[in-house]
Amino acid sequence: MRPHSLLLIVPLCALLAGCQTMTPEERRAADETTCASYGFKRGTDAMARCMLDIELDRRAEGRSMQSRADAMMWRPMVVERRVIVERR
Secondary structure, eight states, X not given: OOHHHHHHHHHHHHHXXXXXXXXXXXXXXXXXXXXXXXXXXXXXXXXXXXXXXXXXXXXXXXXXXXXXXXXXXTOOOOOOOOOOOOOO
């Protein structure tokens, strides 16, 4: 294997290793920890509202990212055809 190939493969593997998704249970636990760090007590309406706000923010961010990706993907294409006109 060529050394140049390793320079490409190693960072790619590192990038893919960082692409781990959270299970819903892990996400809920992380949200509970976040809300508890804000001072909300488990089992209260305030805790439920905090967790709901986090989830709504997450969904809004996902929609925003999707909208930006769609906008980049479907930009209008401008086609030019130059016409040279000469006087006779």
